[in-house]
Amino acid sequence: MGFTSRLLAAVALLDMVTPRMQAALFFRRGAGGPRGSNIALRRRVHVNTLITEPGTAEVEWSHLYSLTTTNYAMPSTIKYTPEGRHILWGRTEFSAAFDSIDNSETAGERSTQFSDRLTFAANSVLFDGEKLDIAVQPLVTFFLRDESGARIGATAIARYDAGRNSTGVTASWSAATVSSPTNPAGTFDLGFGFGRRLMPSGFLGHFTPHVNAVWEKSTGVERMVSVFEGVEYQITEKVALDFSGQHFSLIGGTPDHQIVIGLTVNLGKLR
Numbered sequence: 001m002g003f004t005s006r007l008l009a010a011v012a013l014l015d016m017v018t019p020r021m022q023a024a025l026f027f028r029r030g031a032g033g034p035r036g037s038n039i040a041l042r043r044r045v046h047v048n049t050l051i052t053e054p055g056t057a058e059v060e061w062s063h064l065y066s067l068t069t070t071n072y073a074m075p076s077t078i079k080y081t082p083e084g085r086h087i088l089w090g091r092t093e094f095s096a097a098f099d100s101i102d103n104s105e106t107a108g109e110r111s112t113q114f115s116d117r118l119t120f121a122a123n124s125v126l127f128d129g130e131k132l133d134i135a136v137q138p139l140v141t142f143f144l145r146d147e148s149g150a151r152i153g154a155t156a157i158a159r160y161d162a163g164r165n166s167t168g169v170t171a172s173w174s175a176a177t178v179s180s181p182t183n184p185a186g187t188f189d190l191g192f193g194f195g196r197r198l199m200p201s202g203f204l205g206h207f208t209p210h211v212n213a214v215w216e217k218s219t220g221v222e223r224m225v226s227v228f229e230g231v232e233y234q235i236t237e238k239v240a241l242d243f244s245g246q247h248f249s250l251i252g253g254t255p256d257h258q259i260v261i262g263l264t265v266n267l268g269k270l271r
Contacts, residue, residue: 050135050159051093051123055083055269061100062242062262069256072103080270092124117143123157133159139174149178153187164197184218191215195232206234225251230260238266 052058060077077097084090099115121139134157141151153174160167170191179185195210212228230244246258 050125050133050157051091052079052081052266054081054090056081057267057270058264059267060262060264062260064261065259067257067259070105072101074100074102076100087124087126091128092122095121095123097121114144116145116147117141131161133157133161135159141174143183147178147180147183149176149183151176151183164200166195168193168195179219184221187216187218189214189216208232208234222252224249224253238268240264 057078057080060075060079062075064073064075066072075097076099077095079093079095081091081093082089097119098117101112102115103110103112105111119139119141121137123135123137125133125135127134137155137157139153139155143150151174153172155170155172158169168191170193171189172191173186173188175186176183191212191214193210193212195208198204198207198209209231210229214226214228215223216226217223226246226248227250228244228246230242232240232242234240240263242260242262242264244260244262246256246260248256248258
């Protein structure tokens with residue numbers, strides 16, 4: 001089966017497995033770029049490997065719902081790690097993230113559109129130790145409407161595994177090429193996450209509860225602290241479901257409580 005056929009099969013599987021919802025999580029516009037890619041990063045920092053297995057591709061697709069705004073989105077991420085022996089060809093995962101659907105309310109009317117931005121990232125593993133892994137992820141976000149220019153930045157990632165426990169720390173910075181009230185000139189955030197697989201094996205061994213906290217400060221905006229919690233269910237070696245709650249701006253800004261149901265499918269080796 002070719003790459004296109006694998007991709008179409010994965011999308012069909014996602015549509016069958018992921019519950020159909022009338023509304024889902026809203027990507028908060030402005031500082032930090034699209035939240036969908038951040039969701040994936042937070043989860044995998046302390047649950048999955050830092051990059052997709054070399055030579056394979058993965059698709060992530062989520063249903064996201066904001067209990068606060070009733071906005072809905074279907075963030076999607078396509079990832080691929082080339083097979084090789086070099087850092088850029090064998091230890092770097094290339095990805096593209098966007099909203100398949102974005103449904104929001106403006107001036108009393110709801111509208112459904114494709115993503116207002118595309119984010120491209122390259123996640124490179126700099127150190128692959130027995131317990132400690134370190135990676136860096138440069139990224140760029142291009143705006144398709146509402147904003148001008150782009151956001152350019154990078155994230156540093158450190159992860160430490162001990163038994164069934166996994167701890168991750170991230171530090172991110174991004175800047176706008178054209179700043180605006182909803183696209184700050186600069187944004188810096190620090191994140192911490194912890195996950196623990198319930199059992200070494202058996203049915204409970206497929207479940208990994210995880211919690212995260214992120215401190216964020218943008219130019220001209222009050223600092224914010226957000227908290228996230230959830231559980232990942234590894235259905236098979238190549239398919240995983242994640243159920244999460246997100247609480248943006250619990251400290252600073254206007255709180256936004258959200259629900260996320262995400263599915264990750266590894267498409268295997270590309271032929």
